[in-house]
Amino acid sequence: MNVNVIIGIIMILSFLGMVWYCVKGLNLMVGFAVMATFWTALALVGNSISPNSAMEGKSFIDVLTYVYADGPAGYAKSILVNVFFGAFFGRVLVDTGIASTLIRKVVELGGDKPRITMGLLCIVTAIIFMSMTGIGPVISIAVIVLPIMLSLGVPAPIAMFSFMGSIMAGIFGNIVNFKQYQTIYAGFNPAAENYTYNDYFQMGVICMVVALVVVLIVANLSMSKKAAHAWAAKSFTVSDNAPAISWISVILPVLGVVVFQIPIILGFCLAGIYALITTGKLKGTYSDICRLFAKLFTDGSIDV
Structure with missing residues (x-):
């Protein structure tokens, strides 16, 4: 052989x-x-x-240098930087209450119809994860979404499948993931650096929609027609809601790159600042604001 x-x-x-x-x-x-x-x-x-x-x-040392020096340096240059700022923005959406507010509004819109509510939750989750990244935001959203689905009578396996599937759908359009794959492919073909997120965006959105449709079809076909209903999902308080003007921050990083073609790291920073300002979280002295940003970035790094 x-x-x-x-x-x-x-x-x-x-x-x-x-x-x-x-x-x-x-x-x-x-x-x-x-x-x-x-x-x-x-x-x-x-x-x-x-x-x-x-x-x-290439000598033996050249090979070792390529693997253990050039490789990590190239990985850190693009992937780690973008991932950490994406996780920072995800932590902003969680800590300001914007993500949870969107989910609560969806539950109010869906009412006592489990299939409709499940579908709306999956759509919102997919949109949120077009920008968010890191295991911390995944867990933070899960502890909100999954109890709602369970309280509406959605069986646990289906609730988990639809939630994870909606995250997967959102990741098709996630700019942080695009940057990761772009860097990896550029290692094989340097021309991949010329293929930008703007070039990919249309295909990414199509893949996201197709994936979301498949997830919802499978979830609905799997659901029992005799699901038990409990109304604990309506127990949220309005006082915890983030203002409507802040909701657009969820897609601001993507809009910044696609529409205005600004660098994604700057997009994450501007969207994060906008979210903090519109939710009233950006207040206090200069030192307080610096500590707030340091905490959000640190929490995001821990999420990664």
């Missing part, structure tokens, strides 16, 4: 092993380091047996 085929099979098996590693909830950064080391060893062994033009003229 060709040595390239053998190494390819080993790489696929090791990738499946990494999937198992992730599912077990083990430390991802350590797992990535182990995988990088293992795949580097495979590349060196394979090149020694069947030389590859991609490694021509």
